Amino acid sequence: MAAIQKITSCLWFDDQAEEAVKFYTSVFKNSKTGRVNRYGKEGYEIHGKKEGKVMTIEFWLENQGFLALNGGPEFKFSEAISFIVNCETQDEIDYYWKKLSESMDENAGVCGWLKDKFGLSWQIVPSKLADMLTDSDSEKSQNVMKALLQMKKLDIAALEKAFSSTADS
Template sequence: MEKITTCLWFKSEAEEAAGFYTSVFDDSEVRHVARQGNGEVLTVDFTLGGRSILALNGSRGAEFSEAFSLVVHCESQDELNRYWDALVADGGQESMCGWLKDRFGLSWQIVPTVLGSLIGGPDPEGAQRAVQAMLGMRKLDIATLQKAYDGGEN
């Protein structure tokens, strides 16, 4: 068992959310659903990308905020697009700079692994151009960010 586990508090959607998240990400599975005496779901223990998560139904809904988000590092634009599209589907909301909220209100950052080397690269002018390009995006576009860093039009 991991020493630290993330707990996500839902009003009553813990099982639905865990099922959704495990369908989107590889190396994910629902491990255990704990039910109360009346059959209602209390907690769902699942893995997400190999990390332990506990989803809790807390009756009164606790609102998620951008103060807590899950970051997904993507190697390619296809991978980034796949996660972005799945997480904003069915009521999710796009935000700026690679951020979104899924249909449960949980915030995600869907970012290319190359982002750090573009916005924090050795060329300060290129990094600034990449940051400016990123600030104009919702879903991040790797080719556009790279082109901005390299000095092309964004």
């Protein structure tokens, strides 16, 4: 029996859990699906789902476990929860931005944030961004913040340039 992850994110979908899991596992190269649980006769008066319909699907993205639930239309995703994708290169940022934002409104998103076609929020950021924003030289960190606030998809070269520039430069 495999070890159970201590904390797992459960993503509530109306009726698109299977579609969402297929999409997310196609975007992230290090991914897999796991057990599928289906609705049965028991509880129909509460859940109203047809017997045999997928209730939950386990899946992993980059060794992080998730559970997708077909729970109905009662709840929707909001920006209050987002998933951060730390990227080492601009090519990686470009890849995840393109894949996850395919059906996103072009005017949506700011500071590396986007919403995918299911309404789930993602932050596509350079791995080094946190170090730049928390640098002990406040002028450098504030320059990065100023540049960041003007971007939708993040540009590593522009952020590094902002980080390197000072009043003395």
